[in-house]
Amino acid sequence: MFDSKLALSTPTLNTLYTACTRAARGLVRDFGEVEHLQVSRKGPGDFVSKADLKSEQTIIDVLQKATPTYSLLVEEAGAFEGREPEYRWIVDPLDGTTNFINAIPHFAISIGLEHKGVMIAGMVYDPVKDEMFYAEKGKGAFLNEKRLRISAKDSFDDAVIGVTFPRHDDKGEFDFYKTLQGVEASTAAVRRMGSAVLDLCYVAAGRYECYWSQALSPWDMAAGSLIVQEAGGVVTDLKGKDGFMETAHILAGSEKMHQTLLNLIK
């Protein structure tokens, strides 16, 4: 498991590192179990929700010990108001649950820190690939010890685009499948990998030129959005505006590709 050093050492990143690696230890052990349970008739569903809750509790314990006055927004346990509510941790203890349940090794832990509504730090850890993505506002984005930069490709024809499919009951204002058709016809490939937090990190790492989704929660976007911005990318909602954490619509990419995809969505 993760043993290389972070390129940056700050109190916040050290706390994030402890929370991510401690929770990852449990998840990796449980993932090994899932690989056995996966073939059983009942499947690993209940077991996975326990793994998810264990990861969450481990993270809460680390964060509350390090910063007892901060607020928390945690996917399963909900919201806790601290004595310093302007600071808020936003946590997804297991992103890519369906992958995890089906023994597909593509999932992550995501933790972001917000100050007065602005993301100031974030870490996303994929323990199977041992990839730690992280950023602090104004200090750049990193994957393990390597600095991240957004893709420099300038032809949309060559672009690889990550996407989250909307839920079946999403009757929102954007026609997802129409956009998907347009994107498939005009790019190199579309990828739907099943972990929104890793999709955002893949944009930051230049693996995708863009990513878009119209159905996410704050914990899916908190850490990853800052990592994209710190790698030099642009993150907006699907109208090109700032409030993606509220609207649940997000579009992330290099400046040029972001604009091209935005035009297609409109």
Ligand code: IPD
């Ligand atoms: C989900 C994943 C998935 C996305 C869903 C999310 P979860 O998070 O990020 O890729 O399509 O919208 O809810 O449930 O695995 O934490």
Ligand code: CA
């Ligand atoms: Ca999630």
Ligand code: CA
């Ligand atoms: Ca989750």
